[in-house]
Structure formats: structure tokens, C-alpha cells
Amino acid sequence: xxLSVRVGTLTxxxxxxxxxxxxxxxxxxxxxxxxxxxxxxAVKGLFxxxxxxxxxxxxxxxxxxxxxAIGLQGIGVHRFVEDKLPELRARGATVIVNVCGTTLDxxxxxxRILSDADGVAAIELNISCPNIKEGxxxxxxxxxxxxxxxxxxxxxxxxxxxxxxxxxxxxxxSFARSAEDAGADAxxxxxxxxxxxxxxxxxxxxxxxxxxxxxxxxxRPIAVRMVYECRQAVKIPIIGMGGIADARDALEFxxxxxxxxxxxxxxxxxxxxxxxxxxxxxxxxxxxxVANVSDLTGTVDTHAGDKEWISx
Amino acid sequence: xxxxxxxxxxxxxxxxxxxxxxxxSAPEIAATALPxxxxxxxxxxxxxxxxxxxxxxxxxxxxxxxxxxxITVLSKRIGPSTSAIxxxxxxxxxxxxxxxxxPFSVVDxxxxxxxxxxxxxxxxFATLTESLRARGVTTTLFYGARRARExxxxxxxxxxxxxxVLTTEDGSAxxxxxxxxxxxxxxxxxxAGAPVMLYACGPEGMLAATARTAMKYSRTCQVSxxxxxxxxxxxxxxCVVPMRSESGGFHHVRSCIAGPVLAxxxxxxxx
Numbered sequence: 001x002x003l004s005v006r007v008g009t010l011t012x013x014x015x016x017x018x019x020x021x022x023x024x025x026x027x028x029x030x031x032x033x034x035x036x037x038x039x040x041x042a043v044k045g046l047f048x049x050x051x052x053x054x055x056x057x058x059x060x061x062x063x064x065x066x067x068x069a070i071g072l073q074g075i076g077v078h079r080f081v082e083d084k085l086p087e088l089r090a091r092g093a094t095v096i097v098n099v100c101g102t103t104l105d106x107x108x109x110x111x112r113i114l115s116d117a118d119g120v121a122a123i124e125l126n127i128s129c130p131n132i133k134e135g136x137x138x139x140x141x142x143x144x145x146x147x148x149x150x151x152x153x154x155x156x157x158x159x160x161x162x163x164x165x166x167x168x169x170x171x172x173x174s175f176a177r178s179a180e181d182a183g184a185d186a187x188x189x190x191x192x193x194x195x196x197x198x199x200x201x202x203x204x205x206x207x208x209x210x211x212x213x214x215x216x217x218x219x220r221p222i223a224v225r226m227v228y229e230c231r232q233a234v235k236i237p238i239i240g241m242g243g244i245a246d247a248r249d250a251l252e253f254x255x256x257x258x259x260x261x262x263x264x265x266x267x268x269x270x271x272x273x274x275x276x277x278x279x280x281x282x283x284x285x286x287x288x289x290v291a292n293v294s295d296l297t298g299t300v301d302t303h304a305g306d307k308e309w310i311s312x
Numbered sequence: 313x314x315x316x317x318x319x320x321x322x323x324x325x326x327x328x329x330x331x332x333x334x335x336x337s338a339p340e341i342a343a344t345a346l347p348x349x350x351x352x353x354x355x356x357x358x359x360x361x362x363x364x365x366x367x368x369x370x371x372x373x374x375x376x377x378x379x380x381x382x383i384t385v386l387s388k389r390i391g392p393s394t395s396a397i398x399x400x401x402x403x404x405x406x407x408x409x410x411x412x413x414x415p416f417s418v419v420d421x422x423x424x425x426x427x428x429x430x431x432x433x434x435x436x437f438a439t440l441t442e443s444l445r446a447r448g449v450t451t452t453l454f455y456g457a458r459r460a461r462e463x464x465x466x467x468x469x470x471x472x473x474x475x476x477v478l479t480t481e482d483g484s485a486x487x488x489x490x491x492x493x494x495x496x497x498x499x500x501x502x503x504a505g506a507p508v509m510l511y512a513c514g515p516e517g518m519l520a521a522t523a524r525t526a527m528k529y530s531r532t533c534q535v536s537x538x539x540x541x542x543x544x545x546x547x548x549x550x551c552v553v554p555m556r557s558e559s560g561g562f563h564h565v566r567s568c569i570a571g572p573v574l575a576x577x578x579x580x581x582x583x
Contacts (some may be wrong), residue, residue, distance in 0.1 A: 021548075028546035028569065031313050044549075052564050055539050061552040066542065070549045073564055217359045245359065260474040268363060268543035269354065271409070302449055 001285055002277070002292045005039070005260050007237045008160040008185025010122050010190075012039035012094060012260060015293055016250065016277050019241055019264030020098035020124060021070070025084040033274055036092030039260055041081070043088075045098040045126045050076040050107055057285070060197050060206040064267060065216030065243070067195050067210030072129060076267070077110045081117045089119035092246055096122045100129070100136060101149075108152050109236075115157040123159050123238045125149060128166030128191035129213075134285020140166045140191075143178045150182035151268055160185035162239065165230075167219075168194050172226045188239035188262065189230065190223045216265040217243040224256045231298050232256025245269070256300040261294035314545070315340045319408040321400045321498050327464050330389045330478055331432070332398045335373060335382050341410045347418065347440035348536055348573045351383065351410030353395035354545040357543070365393045366541045366568070368435035368513070369411065372402055372442075376491030376493050383408075386464070388432040403523045412544045413572045416534055418443045421450070423507040427474075428454045428495055430514025436536050440466060440511060450475060454498075456491030456518070460484035492521040499529040510534070514574065525574035533576035537567050544568045555582040 013245070016247035018026070020042040026035055035041055053073025060067050088095050097114050101107035107125065114120045127140030127149055134303050139145035140163075150163050163179045165172055167190035171306070174189045192213025196204040205211070223242025230238055240258030246267040253261045264274050281293065290296060319336035319380060319524045326332045331346045341351060352364035354582035367385035375381050396456045400406070418440070419425055437453065444451045453477040456461045459482050469476060477494050478486025486493055491514075501510065510533035514523040519535050543549035552564035553571065555578050560579045565571070 024545075024547045024549075032545075052562070053549065053552070053555075056550070056552055058541055058544050058546065058552070061361055061363055064362055066363060068542075068548070068550065071548050073552070206328065221583055267361070270407070271545055271547075272315070290373055 001280060003281065004164050004218065005294045006157050006163070007239065007259055010160045010185070011292060013158050013165055014039040014278060014281075015260035016281075017042055017096065017255065017260055017262045018260035019266060020096075020126070022264030022267050025075075025080065025088075026093055026095070027084055027087050029271060030091050032271055034235075035088065036121070037278070038093070038274055040094040040096045040121060041088065041094040042098055042203065042262060043084070043125055044074055045072050045100040045129065046074050046077045046080050047072070047100045047102070048077055048110055050074065055208045057207050058209075059212075059305060062168055062195070062197060062214060063218060064077045065195055065210045065218035067212040067214050068192070069207050069212035071209065077106065077113050081113065084137070085117055085119050092241060094121045095119055096124050096162070098124045098126050099153075100126045104149055105150055109157055111153045112156045115159055120159060122185075123153065125153060125161060125163040126187055128164050137166060140170055140175070141222040143174060147177050147182045150179050150184050154183040160186050162186045164193050165189040167222065167226055167242075167291050173229045174232045176230040176238070177232070182243060186237040186239060186259070187230065187234065188241065190219070190226055193219055193222070211246065215243065217245050219243045220249060224252055227253055227258050228300065230254040247284060250277055250281060251284055251296065253295045254293070257300070259294065259297050313412050315414050316407055317341060319404050324400050324402060326398070328461060329476045330398070331462070331464065332387055332389075333370065333384050334387060334397055334400055335384045336406065336408050336526045338408050339379070339381050340407065341369075342372045342383050345372060345383065345411040345439070346415035347443050348416035348436050349411040349413050349525070350544070350572060351385070351408050352412065352541070353385065353397070354407040355393040355400070361392040361396075366407065366538070366544055368572075369439060371551045373440050377426045378383070386432060386435040388565060396463070409544060414570065415570050416440055416550060416573050418447065419449060419509040420457060421448050424450045424452065426452045426454060426495070426508055427449045427509050428491060428512040428514070428518075430456050430491060430518040431458070431540075433512075433518070433536075434464060435513030436513050437511070438465065439471050441469060442483065443475055445474075451475070454479075454491050454495050456480070456514070458482065469519065479507050484501065490521070492518065492525055495522065496528075497523050499525060500575065504530075510576075512536070513538075516582070519576070520581040522582055525577065526579055534573050535576045535579070536572045537574055537579075538572070541568055556580060562570060
């Protein structure tokens with residue numbers, strides 16, 4: 001049984017990745033999770049400099065989900081390379097670094113620094129954070145902006161470049177195409193859905209940033225649809241995410257078209273979820289006689305309808 | 313190292329229409345928990361409510377031979393998860409992750425220990441009391457609540473030889489008003505050479521006032537802060553507290569791993 005998958009030039013030992021923003025810098029979990037057992041660890045988004053993020057409250061629970069506006073608090077790329085990367089390397093983690101920028105130059109500079117560091121497997125370009133005004137989303141919500149930032153980073157690194165796409169656009173597949181045209185090795189999707197929760201007693205928003213990003217099981221069917229649409233639009237691999245809480249959810253994304261998946265919010269609920277996900281995927285492969293997990297990608301059967309549509 | 317236990321509810325004792333004490337069978341957690349540490353409890357196995365909730369470990373239960381078998385949490389019903397905890401049935405299981413966070417630093421004699429609790433902020437002080445009393449530390453609890461019937465576990469603290477100073481907002485027990493008033497007087501009348509460590513847990517306003525009072529008399533104060541927490545392990549960055557930085561500004565620290573016990577004079581308090 002082969003769980004390995006290829007994302008561009010990168011081979012992952014399995015398709016399960018800890019999602020950026022939901023797993024700290026990975027080292028926080030090193031005592032309770034064997035980091036080397038994960039397909040990869042996508043660490044929290046990094047700018048050039050340290051950032052303090054938004055004031056609390058930063059999260060609020062929603063029906064089968066949560067809203068967050070952390071504001072990309074982070075230690076900056078230099079401290080990450082000095083303080084965190086050596087431990088991640090020692091633990092055998094496959095590290096995907098989520099790269100942020102307020103300008104195109106900052107994306108390029110952070111990516112260049114990471115390319116020179118020892119132990120980075122890939123760059124995930126965060127052009128989709130809904131929670132900060134300056135940068136990121138301004139690239140991710142414009143086809144030209146997406147093309148420009150991916151092309152610019154492409155020029156300065158040999159690492160796989162994986163732009164992370166926002167669902168807060170009319171046609172996410174066209175953004176996947178822009179990324180592919182600009183030389184992206186893969187795309188990851190979806191980031192969170194821009195949303196809002198108001199306390200009706202006080203008439204105040206429940207998080208300090210007023211609006212935030214919705215994640216968790218509540219968004220899963222929309223995210224699956226978006227992965228499916230992108231699969232029709234591009235040839236490069238897709239890393240799918242959005243509300244994955246168990247192995248069946250992960251498999252659903254793969255069948256919709258994802259080569260690998262990321263798990264975020266569910267790690268908050270169960271930090272020991274990783275072995276359960278991998279066991280569940282293996283069990284499914286055995287039951288369905290699937291030798292290579294990558295054979296599942298994009299195998300959704302949308303033509304079964306005429307004979308047996310929803311007959312069960 | 314924290315463990316996740318599918319903990320069986322072995323007792324659920326309502327203290328009022330909102331407060332309850334839930335006992336969970338979790339020997340692995342009970343065996344290593346230190347005063348001030350917390351657990352993350354998933355009250356419902358379903359996806360809604362989705363997240364776990366943080367609770368201070370209230371008591372450690374032991375069997376006849378003294379082996380830790382269970383923990384209790386003191387909960388106040390304010391939302392879906394705490395409602396599920398209030399209504400929990402004996403025999404039901406709840407995922408319980410812990411022990412988590414940095415514990416209190418426990419003093420030794422000749423220092424005295426003064427604990428300042430507001431409402432559900434009583435939670436970390438039962439285990440702290442046991443540690444302090446085992447070391448022979450003279451211990452006082454300043455305990456404030458809205459009304460007399462929301463002052464809980466007084467017999468427990470009396471039985472452990474803790475001096476009690478009680479306040480209620482409606483005056484139905486102890487002194488009428490807020491708990492920081494008698495604390496201020498007691499600190500004012502204590503000689504500067506007599507050491508005392510302050511431990512505080514409760515609503516944010518009470519903690520800020522306690523921190524100011526402690527600083528006024530140059531006393532060290534450890535506070536256990538309560539924040540909206542997503543994971544309890546440092547992954548989500550939701551539970552941050554602004555702490556003074558060397559540059560004179562502030563730095564957001566994650567109260568789940570840097571706390572929940574923090575130095576009161578290092579926190580940038582509002583107002």
C-alpha cells in the first residue's frame with residue numbers, strides 16, 4: 001500500500017499535511033505528534049518582520065465551525081530560520097513555509113531567504129488571508145496580482161511554489177489557472193471564508209477585527225466543490241482543505257481532485273487526529289483495493305446518475 | 313506531557329442553577345497535574361459545538377491508597393459547552409486533554425500565601441491550597457461572589473485551615489462590595505518585611521485591580537488568566553495576552569503555553 005504523493009517536484013510520504021495557521025510552527029506539537037509521520041507541516045505564515053497581530057478576542061465559535069482573525073501574529077522569517085527550523089529539521093518534518101507579504105518585494109525577499117535555508121521543502125504563498133488589510137488578499141483577489149506574485153517568487157527559488165487561494169472570489173478556478181500560467185507547482189485551497197458574528201445583546205461583533213475567516217466542518221461542501229472546479233481547470237496538483245475532520249473527509253477532497261490535503265481546525269479539536277486520519281485512509285484503501293493513494297485523485301464519478309442516481 | 317483521555321463522568325454535582333462540579337475519571341491526568349494547570353474538555357462528541365473548552369483543574373480525587381484517579385472541574389453555565397457540562401450524565405464520556413499550561417509557583421514558609429478569587433475563579437485554588445498546606449504555608453482566601461449562595465466550597469477551605477475573607481456584591485455574606493477592598497486593607501496593614509505571595513483568578517476587572525493593588529504594595533502576584541482558547545497547545549494564537557516587552561511596548565504571548573499563570577506586573581492591563 002503506497003501512501004506517497006507527488007506535489008510538483010516534492011514527494012510526500014503521505015497526503016496528510018498540517019495546515020498553516022493551525023499548527024503553530026510545528027515545534028509546539030513535537031512532544032505529542034511525531035512530526036516525521038505527517039506528509040508535511042505547513043507552518044504559520046511569515047512576513048519579513050515580527051508581527052503582533054490583532055487584539056483579542058480573535059476567535060468565536062460558530063455552528064460546526066469557527067471564525068478567526070488572528071492577524072498573522074508571527075516571529076518573522078529570520079527568527080523562524082534561526083529558532084524553529086533546526087528543531088523541525090531534527091524532528092524529520094517535511095516543512096512547507098507559508099509566506100506572507102505586504103508588497104510583492106516582501107514575498108520575494110521572504111521566499112529568497114527561505115530558499116537559502118536548510119530544511120524548507122516548499123513555499124506556500126499566502127495570498128488569501130482575509131484578516132489583514134495591507135497585502136496578501138490584494139494579490140489573491142486579482143488575477144493579475146496572483147500571476148505577478150507567483151511569477152516573481154518563481155524567479156528566485158527552486159523550491160516548489162504553492163499559492164494558497166482564497167474562496168472569496170466568484171470563480172476560484174480562474175485563479176488556479178493564473179497561478180498555473182505563472183509557473184506554480186501546485187495550488188492549495190481553500191483559505192477561510194470571510195464572515196461575521198454579532199452579539200445581538202451588545203450589538204457588537206464577537207471578534208476585535210469585526211470580520212474574520214470561517215473554517216471547520218461547516219465550510220467543507222463548498223471547499224470540496226471548489227477543489228472539484230479547479231481540478232477541471234488546471235493540470236498542476238491541488239492541495240485541498242476546508243473542514244476536514246476525519247479520513248472520509250480527506251478522501252472526499254482527494255476524490256474531488258486533490259493530490260494531498262491539509263487539516264487545520266480539526267487539529268484544535270483533536271491534536272491526536274493524525275494517526276486516526278492515516279489509519280482511516282489505509283483502511284479505505286484496503287477495503288477498496290487501492291494500491292496507491294494517488295490513484296484516488298479526481299476519481300469522482302459524475303456520470304453514474306442516469307442508472308442509479310440516489311437510488312439508495 | 314499532556315494526554316487525551318475519553319474520561320467517564322463519575323459524578324456531577326450542581327452547586328446552583330449555573331454552577332456545577334464535574335468529576336471525570338482521568339488517572340493519567342490526575343497523576344501529573346500541578347496547581348494552576350488546566351484541561352481542554354470536549355463537552356459534546358458532535359461537530360457542534362465544535363471546540364474544546366479550557367477548565368482549571370479544580371480537585372484531584374484519590375482512591376483509598378492515595379493514588380490519583382480523577383479530576384474535577386468547576387464550571388459556570390454560559391454557553392452550549394458549559395450547558396452540556398452542567399447537564400452531563402454519570403457514565404457519559406468526554407474527551408479531556410491535559411494537564412496543560414504553566415502551573416503556579418508554590419511558595420514555602422515563612423512566606424504566607426494569599427489567594428484572591430472571584431466567582432468561578434475559585435477553580436485553581438483547591439489544588440493550590442493542598443500544595444501550600446502540605447508545605448505548612450499560612451494561607452488566606454479572599455473570595456468574592458455576587459451573593460452568599462454563590463460562595464462555594466467554604467467547608468473545604470476551612471477544613472484545610474485556610475483563613476477566609478469573604479465579600480458579596482449584594483452584602484448577603486461577608487463584606488458588601490468587591491474582594492479587592494479587604495485585600496488592599498490587609499496589604500496596607502502588613503509590615504513590608506513580612507513576605508506574602510499573591511495568587512489571583514477571576515474576572516478581568518478583578519485581576520487588573522488586584523494587579524494594581526499588588527504593585528501599590530510591591531508584592532509579587534501570580535494571576536491565572538482566562539481567555540477564549542482554541543486548542544490549548546499553542547497552535548491557534550487565539551488566547552494571547554499583551555505582556556510588557558523590553559522595548560517598552562507590548563508583546564502578545566499565548567496564555568495556553570506561557571500561562572495560564574502569568575506575572576501580574578508583566579501584563580498590560582486595560583484601563
